[in-house]
Structures are given as structure tokens and as C-alpha cells.
Amino acid sequence: MAIRNxxxxxxxxxxxxxxxxxxxxxxAINGAFLQRFPANTTLLMEGDTVDFLYILLEGSVExxxxxxxxxxxxxxxxxxxxxxxxxxxxxSDALMSAVTLERSEIxxxxxxSLRRGMKENAAFGFAVSEELAGCYRGLVRSIKNHKLRDSTxxxxxxxxxxxxxxxxxxxxxxxxxxxxxxALLGMTPENLSRAFSKLSDKGVSVDGARVGFSNVxxxxxxxxxxxxxxxxxxxxxxxxxxxxxxxxxGVLDQG
Amino acid sequence: MAIRNxxxxxxxxxxxxxxxxxxxxxxAINGAFLQRFPANTTLLMEGDTVDFLYILLEGSVExxxxxxxxxxxxxxxxxxxxxxxxxxxxxSDALMSAVTLERSEIxxxxxxSLRRGMKENAAFGFAVSEELAGCYRGLVRSIKNHKLRDSTxxxxxxxxxxxxxxxxxxxxxxxxxxxxxxALLGMTPENLSRAFSKLSDKGVSVDGARVGFSNVxxxxxxxxxxxxxxxxxxxxxxxxxxxxxxxxxGVLDQG
DNA sequence: CGCGCCATTGAAACCCATCAAGCGCGGTGG
DNA sequence: CCACCGCGCTTGATGGGTTTCAATGGCGCG
Numbered sequence: 001m002a003i004r005n006x007x008x009x010x011x012x013x014x015x016x017x018x019x020x021x022x023x024x025x026x027x028a029i030n031g032a033f034l035q036r037f038p039a040n041t042t043l044l045m046e047g048d049t050v051d052f053l054y055i056l057l058e059g060s061v062e063x064x065x066x067x068x069x070x071x072x073x074x075x076x077x078x079x080x081x082x083x084x085x086x087x088x089x090x091x092s093d094a095l096m097s098a099v100t101l102e103r104s105e106i107x108x109x110x111x112x113s114l115r116r117g118m119k120e121n122a123a124f125g126f127a128v129s130e131e132l133a134g135c136y137r138g139l140v141r142s143i144k145n146h147k148l149r150d151s152t153x154x155x156x157x158x159x160x161x162x163x164x165x166x167x168x169x170x171x172x173x174x175x176x177x178x179x180x181x182x183a184l185l186g187m188t189p190e191n192l193s194r195a196f197s198k199l200s201d202k203g204v205s206v207d208g209a210r211v212g213f214s215n216v217x218x219x220x221x222x223x224x225x226x227x228x229x230x231x232x233x234x235x236x237x238x239x240x241x242x243x244x245x246x247x248x249x250g251v252l253d254q255g
Numbered sequence: 256m257a258i259r260n261x262x263x264x265x266x267x268x269x270x271x272x273x274x275x276x277x278x279x280x281x282x283a284i285n286g287a288f289l290q291r292f293p294a295n296t297t298l299l300m301e302g303d304t305v306d307f308l309y310i311l312l313e314g315s316v317e318x319x320x321x322x323x324x325x326x327x328x329x330x331x332x333x334x335x336x337x338x339x340x341x342x343x344x345x346x347s348d349a350l351m352s353a354v355t356l357e358r359s360e361i362x363x364x365x366x367x368s369l370r371r372g373m374k375e376n377a378a379f380g381f382a383v384s385e386e387l388a389g390c391y392r393g394l395v396r397s398i399k400n401h402k403l404r405d406s407t408x409x410x411x412x413x414x415x416x417x418x419x420x421x422x423x424x425x426x427x428x429x430x431x432x433x434x435x436x437x438a439l440l441g442m443t444p445e446n447l448s449r450a451f452s453k454l455s456d457k458g459v460s461v462d463g464a465r466v467g468f469s470n471v472x473x474x475x476x477x478x479x480x481x482x483x484x485x486x487x488x489x490x491x492x493x494x495x496x497x498x499x500x501x502x503x504x505g506v507l508d509q510g
Numbered sequence: 511c512g513c514g515c516c517a518t519t520g521a522a523a524c525c526c527a528t529c530a531a532g533c534g535c536g537g538t539g540g
Numbered sequence: 541c542c543a544c545c546g547c548g549c550t551t552g553a554t555g556g557g558t559t560t561c562a563a564t565g566g567c568g569c570g
Contacts, residue, residue, distance in 0.1 A: 046483050065395075067403040068479055074398060086388035086395075089381075095395045095483055118381050125380035126344075126373050132387040133341035139394040140320075140341075140350045143329060147401075147441065148322040150525070178549065186402065188527060193550050208549095224323055228301050228350055405557065433517065443559060448518050 003034045003107065011055055011107055014080040016131040017124075020117070024124045028117030032109040043098040043106070050087040050094050052108040056080065059104025062180075063096040073183035075142075076101070076176065085132060088114055101180065144229045151187045155195045156223035157230055158185060159204065159211060164232045170216075174209045258289045258362065266310055266362055269335040271386040272379075275372070279379045283372030287364040298353040298361070305342040305349050307363040311335065314359025317435070318351040328438035330397075331356070331431065340387060343369060356435065399484045406442045410450040411478035412485055413440060414459065414466060419487045425471075429464045 008029070011017060017025055034057070037043065043054065046065055054061075056079050063075040063083060074096055077083060087094050088111040118125040145154060158181075159172070166172045174181060182192040196206050202222055203215030213219065225232060263284070266272060272280055289312070292298065298309065301320055309316075311334050318330040318338060329351055332338060342349050343366040373380040400409055413436075414427070421427045429436060437447040451461050457477055458470030468474065480487060 065399045065403065065483070067399065067481060067484060070403050072399070072402040074395070086391040089384050089388040090392070092392070093483075095392055095399070115381075118384065119377050122374050122377040122380050125377050125384060126370075129344050129373065129380060129384045129387055132384055132391060133344040136341040136387060136391045136394065137345070137347070137350055139391065139398065140329070143394065143398060143401075144320045144322065144327070144350070146398075147327040148320065148325050189549070190528085190551085191526060194526095197550090226322060228320070228348075229322060407557095444517070445519085445560085446558065449558095452518090 003029075003032055007034050007057065007107065010057060011080070015055060015082060016127040019127055020121065020124045024117050024121040027120060028114050028124065029107075029109050030113040030116075032107055032113070034105060034107050037100045037104050037106065039100055039102050039104075041100045041104075043100065044084065044094050045097045046094055048094050050084050050092065051111055053085055053088045053111060053114050054083050054098070055107040055109065056083065057105040057107055059106075060101045060176075061104060061106075062099050062101050062183075064099065065096050072186075076180065076184050078175075082131065085128070085135065089118075089128070089132070091115075101176075138231075141229050141231065146186055148229070151185065151191055152195045152198050153223060154185045154187075155192065156199060156202070156204075156219055157225050159199075159213075160216075160220065160223050160225050161230055161232055162211075163213065163216075170214070171210055171212045174211060258284075258287055262289050262312065262362065265312060266335070270310060270337060271382040274382055275376065275379045279372050279376040282375060283369050283379065284362075284364050285368040285371075287362055287368070289360060289362050292355045292359050292361065294355055294357050294359075296355045296359075298355065299339065299349050300352045301349055303349050305339050305347065306366055308340055308343045308366060308369050309338045309353070310362040310364065311338065312360040312362055314361075315356045315431075316359060316361075317354050317356050317438075319354065320351050327441075328435075331435065331439050333430070337386065340383070340390065344373075344383070344387070346370075356431075393486075396484050396486065401441050403484070406440065406446055407450045407453050408478060409440045409442075410447065411454060411457070411459075411474055412480050414454075414468075415471075415475065415478050415480055416485055416487055417466075418468065418471075425468045427466050427468075429466060 011029070012020075012025060017028065020028065037059075043061070044050070056077050058079055060079075061077045061081075061083065062073055063077065064071055064073045066072070083098060084094055084096070086092075091111065114128075118128055145157070149157070162172050162174070163169070176184065178192055179189040182189045185192065187195070196204065199219070199222075202219040203213055204219060205212040205214070266284070267275075267280060272283065275283065292314075298316070299305070311332050313334055315334075316332045316336075316338065317328055318332065319326055319328045321327070338353060339349055339351070341347075346366065369383075373383055400412070404412070417427050417429070418424070431439065433447055434444045437444045440447065442450070451459065454474070454477075457474040458468055459474060460467040460469065
């Protein structure tokens with residue numbers, strides 16, 4: 001096998017391979033290999049033929065798309081996430097481009113192997129369906145987030161989600177540069193600055209990558225987080241028995 | 256079986272059941288029943304527990320979502336389309352509400368049966384994965400459409416897509432009321448009117464539901480349709496051998 | 511006939527992007 | 541050590557796209 005056992009085990013324990021038996025797992029990752037990429041490397045461009053399923057093990061990756069000289073960020077991924085699974089299942093072209101934001105380690109699984117595993121083992125195929133369904137629902141959440149909330153509301157909810165994921169303390173550290181965060185939230189860096197200053201009324205203070213909260217109640221009154229849009233609860237679910245209920249790769253990974 | 260044979264055959268021939276063997280098909284739709292709904296009936300609200308996969312056989316259905324007294328339309332479905340498949344696979348709550356726009360016939364398939372069929376037959380499970388992947392890609396296209404194009408460009412591309420689907424003639428008939436169309440395209444009815452008048456420069460004339468084209472070339476120069484966003488080619492693909500390459504239920508069904 | 515709903519048009523307000531300039535900080539090189 | 545530069549972040553001014561509010565006209569239907 002072309003990948004180290006440690007990597008294989010890591011993938012297996014943190015992705016939809018979790019419940020596969022050994023035989024199916026080996027079928028599905030047959031020919032897979034681990035690759036390291038520097039920052040700002042284009043892994044895939046829109047329209048490219050997709051031969052591999054990508055599994056991000058280390059680093060971070062931005063999924064984006066362009067049209068007529070405009071570009072937009074669709075998602076930012078952190079480990080462990082799969083991407084372009086849908087294109088692999090359909091043997092189709094990529095609808096998004098993928099670029100590393102940092103030095104990254106990515107496991108590349110041949111599409112043929114994955115599809116063969118799905119067709120030979122119904123339980124594994126079902127696990128892939130669950131992953132796809134989770135991705136789908138992540139996108140639905142993202143669309144709702146963008147169409148129903150303005151930029152300040154999106155930022156407020158993002159901050160509350162981060163706070164929950166970082167332990168609920170009154171200070172968090174932003175996991176991305178502000179300009180990357182702005183792209184993720186669907187706005188310009190300028191407007192992210194302005195959104196932060198609008199939130200100073202609500203007890204939000206910013207110092208570099210550190211963000212402090214002095215009045216979460218009033219911030220929540222503005223943000224009105226909703227389990228039908230935000231994913232505060234994903235972590236809880238993952239720590240419970242159930243495997244991948246919506247560990248979405250999707251937009252607003254907010255990782 | 257609680258549904259007529261004619262209905263069963265129709266579902267079977269036009270959805271992801273197409274390639275299933277008889278035994279799997281019967282397992283997957285066990286307990287299914289056909290139901291008729293009048294217009295403007297709420298089938299499902301956001302947050303509801305999802306017990307059934309819905310398959311729209313006749314009529315049309317709007318998928319939408321709300322937050323803080325705002326509402327948005329995410330998709331408009333026409334026959335034959337499945338919906339809330341992702342929630343069924345994950346045994347999860349609905350992220351969107353579903354409302355009939357006209358009198359509709361809907362086949363309701365128990366989620367248990369569908370999941371059992373997927374787990375018992377890998378080929379069927381793979382077909383469901385293909386359907387989910389197509390839905391996912393439909394959403395990706397929709398997000399790109401909304402984030403990369405302004406409202407006039409979205410309308411122009413919608414019209415070109417309709418024209419292609421209606422046979423490429425120089426007159427089409429809009430399949431929805433204009434206010435429904437506006438919601439589908441992510442704008443207000445007022446702006447749809449203004450967008451139409453901006454397109455009169457490009458040879459687009461409107462008379463009620465009939466839209467005429469006198470200069471498709473210049474309209475295409477504005478619209479710049481792209482196979483990575485629009486779905487002009489879905490029909491061609493469907494008439495070719497391949498089963499469901501992206502017959503998306505998704506947003507911008509544009510049916 | 512008249513009521514209601516849809517579509518259209520205009521005016522004002524809002525959100526956001528763009529353009530432009532300035533600030534702060536870290537790294538480099540003199 | 542310090543001047544300089546680059547880059548990310550911020551702040552202000554301007555403009556464009558879109559929503560909202562309001563008013564009007566058209567059409568179907570009771």
C-alpha cells in the first residue's frame with residue numbers, strides 16, 4: 001500500500017470509512033497515496049476532470065469558483081474533510097476549484113477504487129450516502145445563512161459558533177486571517193472591519209486575531225443562532241455515538 | 256401494495272429506482288402511498304421530523320426557509336423530482352419547508368423502507384448516492400449563480416435555459432407566475448420587472464407569460480452561460496445512455 | 511360592477527463593493 | 541540599530557445594485 005499505516009488509520013477513524021470492514025476499506029483506498037502541497041497551490045480547477053477523492057489530513061483548503069472575472073469562496077476546509085466527493089461519485093467534472101491556504105497533507109483516493117468499494121459493499125455505500133447527505137445539508141445551511149442574514153449577522157453567528165467550539169470562554173482566537181474570514185463570510189475585508197465595529201456595541205472587542213466577548217446575551221439577541229442554519233451542535237453529535245451526522249465539509253465549515 | 260401499478264412504474268422509470276431489481280424496488284417502496292394535495296398546502300415545515308421521502312409526480316412544490324421574519328425560496332420542483340432525500344438518509348430534521356404551488360400528486364415513501372433498500376442492495380445504494388451527488392451539485396451551481404451574477408444576468412441565463420429546454424424557438428412561455436419566478440431567481444417582483452426591461456435592449460420582449468427573443472447572440476453575450484453554472488446540457492445527457500447525471504432536484508430546477 | 515391580486519413604475523433608503531488613503535507591524539538590508 | 545518596504549488591516553468617500561414603500565394600471569372572478 002502506498003500510504004503509511006498511521007495515515008491509513010487516521011483516515012479510517014475520522015471519515016466515512018469508520019465503519020467499513022477491512023476488505024472494503026482496502027478496496028476503497030486501493031491505489032491511494034499521500035501528498036504534501038505548499039501553500040497557495042491549486043489542486044484542481046473548475047471544469048477539470050476529477051480522478052481522485054481528496055481527503056484533507058493537515059492544513060487548509062479553499063474551495064472557490066469564478067465567472068466573468070469575478071471570484072467567490074464557497075468553503076474553507078480543515079482536517080479531516082473530504083472534498084469533491086460528488087464529482088467522484090458521478091465521474092464528472094469539478095464545479096469548484098481547490099487551492100491550499102497553507103502547507104497541506106492530502107490523501108488522494110482513486111475514484112475508481114472508491115466507487116468499486118461502494119458497489120461491492122452496501123454498508124460502505126450507505127456511509128458515503130450519509131457523507132454526501134451531510135455535505136448537501138451543509139450547503140443548504142450556507143445558502144440560508146447568506147440569503148437570510150446580512151453581513152453583520154453572519155459575522156455575529158460565526159463568532160458565536162467559534163466561541164462554542166473553542167469551549168465557550170469569553171475570548172476566542174480567529175482561525176484564519178481576516179481577509180480569508182471575510183471571503184468565507186461572503187464579504188470584503190473592508191466590510192468585515194466595519195461589521196466588527198458594529199458589533200462593538202454588543203460587547204465584541206477585537207485585538208488582532210483575539211476576539212473578546214463581554215455581553216454574550218446581547219450578541220445572541222442580534223445573531224439569533226438557529227439549529228436550522230448554524231452548526232453549534234455538530235461537535236456534540238460527533239462525540240455521541242452516531243457517526244457522521246452532518247460533519248459537513250461544506251461551506252461555513254468554520255473550522 | 257398501496258399504490259397503483261401505473262404510478263409505481265412511473266416512479267420507477269423516472270427516478271433513481273430505474274436500475275433497481277424488482278426485489279430491491281419493492282423493499283425500498285414498501286409502505287409507500289400516493290397522496291394528492293391542493294395548492295398552497297404545507298407539506299413540511301423547517302425543523303419537522305422527516306419520516307418519508309417525497310417524490311413529486313404531478314404539480315409543483317416550492318422549497319423555502321425562513322429566519323427572523325424573512326423568507327427565501329430555495330428551489331421550485333417539477334415532476335419527477337425527489338425531495339428531502341438528504342434528511343431521510345440521515346434520519347434528521349428538515350432544513351427546508353415544502354409547500355405545493357399547485358394541486359400536486361406526491362408519492363410518499365417511508366424512510367425506513369428506503370434506507371433498508373439501500374443497505375440491502377449496493378447497486379441501489381449507489382444510485383441513491385448518485386442522486387444525492389446530483390442534488391449537491393445543483394446546490395453548488397445555485398450558489399455560484401447567486402454569488403457571481405447580478406439579477407439581470409441571472410434572468411438572462413434563466414431565459415436562455417428555458418429557451419433551450421423548450422426547443423430553441425424564439426418564443427417561450429414562462430412556467431411560473433412572475434412573482435414565483437422572482438423568488439426562484441432571488442429577487443423581488445419589482446426587480447424582476449426592471450430586469451426584464453433592461454433586457455429589452457438585448458432583444459427580449461415580454462407579453463404576459465410569453466417571452467420573445469429577437470437577438471439571441473447579444474443576449475448570450477450578456478448572459479455568458481456556463482456549463483459550470485447552468486444546466487443547458489442536462490437534457491442531452493439524459494437522452495444519452497447515462498442515467499441521472501445531475502438531473503438535479505436542486506435550486507434553479509428551472510423546470 | 512367592483513374587488514383583489516398581480517405586474518409595473520417611480521422615489522427613497524439600505525447594504526455592500528469599490529476606490530483611495532493611512533496606519534501598524536514584521537522583515538530586510540544598509 | 542534604524543530606515544525602508546511590504547502587506548494586512550482599517551477608515552472614509554463614493555457609487556451601484558437591491559429592497560422597500562407607495563401608487564397606478566390591468567386582469568380575472570365573484
